[in-house]
Amino acid sequence: MIGTLTKALKKVFGDKAQRDLKEVMPLVERCKEEYGKLQGLSHDELRTRTAQFKARIAERTKDSNDKVDALRAEIDAAEAPGNESSRDRSEQVGTDRNQKPRVERGKHPWI
Numbered sequence: 001m002i003g004t005l006t007k008a009l010k011k012v013f014g015d016k017a018q019r020d021l022k023e024v025m026p027l028v029e030r031c032k033e034e035y036g037k038l039q040g041l042s043h044d045e046l047r048t049r050t051a052q053f054k055a056r057i058a059e060r061t062k063d064s065n066d067k068v069d070a071l072r073a074e075i076d077a078a079e080a081p082g083n084e085s086s087r088d089r090s091e092q093v094g095t096d097r098n099q100k101p102r103v104e105r106g107k108h109p110w111i
Helices: 002-013 016-039 043-078 086-096
Strands: none
């Protein structure tokens, strides 16, 4: 009974693999088209296109990179001299979380 119901549902909706393939296939076809366009290019032409792509990416991400740089400068300016920086503290937290806490005999950190 359940097997028949499962088969009927698969016929109507398809299984997960079929749905995933249906979603991915347009992207695969686009990749094949672009590959066909690039196949006829020489190595020098490919290098030129790569440089153009890198320039376009740098141009489109410039605003975001500027914002990140400004925020980093603001964080560095907000830190008091003589104190360890936020980056140092975050790196320390990252390494400390993998170590067991040191507990003295008879003392617990939560008491």
